[in-house]
Amino acid sequence: MNLRVREKEDLDFFVEHHHNNVNFYGEHGSVMTQMSKTEAEKRFEHPSPVTTVCEAVRFVIMSKDGTKIGSIGHYFVQPSRLMEIGYDIIPSERGKGYGTEAVQIMVDYLFLSKDIVRIQAVTNVDNIPSQGVLEKAGFVREGTLRKVSHVRQEWDDVHVYSILREEWKEPKILTKTA
Amino acid sequence: MNLRIVEKDDLSLLHEWENDLENEGEFEPIRQKTRIELEKAYDNLKDAQWFYVEKKDKTRIGFIAHFLVAGEVELGYSIVPNERRKGYATEAIKILVDYLFLSKDVVRVQARADPENFASWKALEKSGFTREGILRKTCFCRGAWKNDCIYSILREEWKEPRILAKTSEDNH
Numbered sequence: 274m275n276l277r278v279r280e281k282e283d284l285d286f287f288v289e290h291h292h293n294n295v296n297f298y299g300e301h302g303s304v305m306t307q308m309s310k311t312e313a314e315k316r317f318e319h320p321s322p323v324t325t326v327c328e329a330v331r332f333v334i335m336s337k338d339g340t341k342i343g344s345i346g347h348y349f350v351q352p353s354r355l356m357e358i359g360y361d362i363i364p365s366e367r368g369k370g371y372g373t374e375a376v377q378i379m380v381d382y383l384f385l386s387k388d389i390v391r392i393q394a395v396t397n398v399d400n401i402p403s404q405g406v407l408e409k410a411g412f413v414r415e416g417t418l419r420k421v422s423h424v425r426q427e428w429d430d431v432h433v434y435s436i437l438r439e440e441w442k443e444p445k446i447l448t449k450t451a
Numbered sequence: 452m453n454l455r456i457v458e459k460d461d462l463s464l465l466h467e468w469e470n471d472l473e474n475e476g477e478f479e480p481i482r483q484k485t486r487i488e489l490e491k492a493y494d495n496l497k498d499a500q501w502f503y504v505e506k507k508d509k510t511r512i513g514f515i516a517h518f519l520v521a522g523e524v525e526l527g528y529s530i531v532p533n534e535r536r537k538g539y540a541t542e543a544i545k546i547l548v549d550y551l552f553l554s555k556d557v558v559r560v561q562a563r564a565d566p567e568n569f570a571s572w573k574a575l576e577k578s579g580f581t582r583e584g585i586l587r588k589t590c591f592c593r594g595a596w597k598n599d600c601i602y603s604i605l606r607e608e609w610k611e612p613r614i615l616a617k618t619s620e621d622n623h
Contacts, residue, residue, distance in 0.1 A: 350521050357591055390596050391587045398570010420558045420605055421523060428558050433601075435587055 274374050275299045276332040276345060283333050284313045286341045289371070290363050297364070326351060334362070334375045342366040347383060347392075356389045360406075373408040374446070380410060381447035393435040397422060409436045410412055411441065452542050454502040454515060454550075462489055464511055465501070474531060478568040480592045504530065504543045515543045517551060517560075524551060525561045528574075531623040542614070547579060549615035552606055561603040565592075575602045579609065 279287075292308035308316075320329075329348035336342050343362035350357050358379055362372050376394075383392055396403040398417060408414075412434035417443055420428035443449075457465060466489050468474045472481065475510050475567045484492075499518035513530035526547055546560075546561070551560050564571040566585055576582075580602040588596035611617075 282552065328464075353520065354585075371517075393586075414584075415586050416601060418583050418601065419581075419603055433584060433586060437588055444514075 274371065274378070275335045276375060276378050277335060279317075279331040279333055279344070279397070281314065281317055283341065284310060284317060285400065286333065291361070293345070297361070315433070319363040323351075324348075332379070334360075334371060336341055336366075336371070342371055345379050347379065350393075354391055356383060356387070356391065357393050357395070358383075359394065367402065370405070372376065373409045374404055376410040377445045378447060380436060380441060381444040384441050385444060385447060385449065389438070393433060393434045393436050395422075395433050397424065398430045398432055404432060404434075410436070412436045452507065452539065452546070453505045454546050455511075457501040457507050457514075459493055461503075462493060464503070465489065465514060465529050468514065468531070469528070474529070476529075476532070478565040478567075478571070478592070478597075479529075480590070483597055496499070497560065500545075502547070503537060504528075504540060506539075507512070513543065515547055517547060520561075523561050524555065524557050525563070526551075527562065531583055535570065538577075540571070541577045544578040544580075546611045548575060548604060548609060549612040553612060553615060553617065557606070559603045559605050561601060563599040563601050565590075566598050566600045568610065569623055572600050572602065578604070579613075580604045581608070 281411055288308065288310045292313060327348040327350070329346060331346040333341050334343040334345055334401050341363075343360065343366065345358065345360035347356060349355065355422055358376065360372055360375055360379075362375075380392055383389065394407055394412060395418070396407065404414075413436065415433045417430050417432050419430045422429045422431050466484070466486050469489065471481050475481070497519075499516060501514065501516045504513035504515055505511055512534040513528065515526065516530040517524055517526045519525070526544065528540055528543055530543075546568075548560055551557065562575055562580060564575060564584075566572070572582070581604065583601045583603055586599045586601055591601045592599045
């Protein structure tokens with residue numbers, strides 16, 4: 274598997290899966306992701322002020338044969354400047370451990386490249402597979418925030434997870450030098 | 452007690468408190484701010500409000516504010532050292548929570564406190580907040596990464612105003 278920073282050419286993939294399929298995020302995610310290719314390109318070329326201030330970066334998750342199977346991103350939550358990651362795998366490739374591997378690579382990359390002490394992630398309390406990904410990647414559940422996520426007409430609770438630099442210790446997949 | 456919204460020509464006391472290490476106590480970051488920086492922060496307030504906590508005799512004994520953190524309404528507060536342990540923070544929090552649930556269409560109000568800052572999170576618990584978890588190493592404060600207890604109160608837990616009234620007529 275490989276993570277590659279998202280290029281403009283990848284937008285077709287995002288339009289097909291993320292922006293043109295109300296069920297992409299399953300029952301745990303927002304349905305409001307409809308976006309045309311034109312709109313996606315506009316956003317890519319002119320990131321919103323929020324994207325800029327969060328220093329949000331999105332990567333494409335590629336399987337060994339170069340197929341795009343999902344995406345993963347990192348950003349600083351404002352105004353606390355806490356580093357957070359978010360990820361998704363296309364429906365046909367779920368349940369195969371790709372999410373865990375992508376998260377491990379991202380954690381390696383972030384701790385190797387940035388002077389941060391923690392990386393956090395949040396998941397809907399009903400999204401068991403996503404929690405499995407975080408736990409397998411060494412994240413610890415810190416608590417449950419109530420009614421913070423508005424999904425499909427309901428306010429949902431989310432679990433907050435984090436991994437500290439001292440828990441990570443050393444790269445699991447990436448190496449320290451090229 | 453009353454919460455009085457801070458006016459721009461009224462920032463001197465707040466400025467003095469924020470730069471006073473004794474007032475800030477052991478749990479706040481050491482962050483010295485110029486008057487101009489504070490005024491700029493005041494001018495740039497978005498979805499946030501600052502209040503002085505006033506006693507009946509108009510003495511200002513503390514500060515309380517609400518602001519947005521990642522889309523969530525959060526509050527923060529402090530009481531001057533010689534007026535601590537008298538329940539003022541709890542009362543101020545209750546008033547602000549009443550105000551927020553009465554005036555804004557929000558389902559939750561949250562707050563954070565250092566797990567070692569017993570007085571601070573006790574005030575939240577006395578005001579009806581529930582502890583949701585401890586976020587580790589979220590705040591660099593006085594030379595070390597500190598944890599944050601996160602608390603919230605939901606609209607259905609608040610149910611109705613504790614101190615403020617729903618209409619001004621109720622006060623007459």
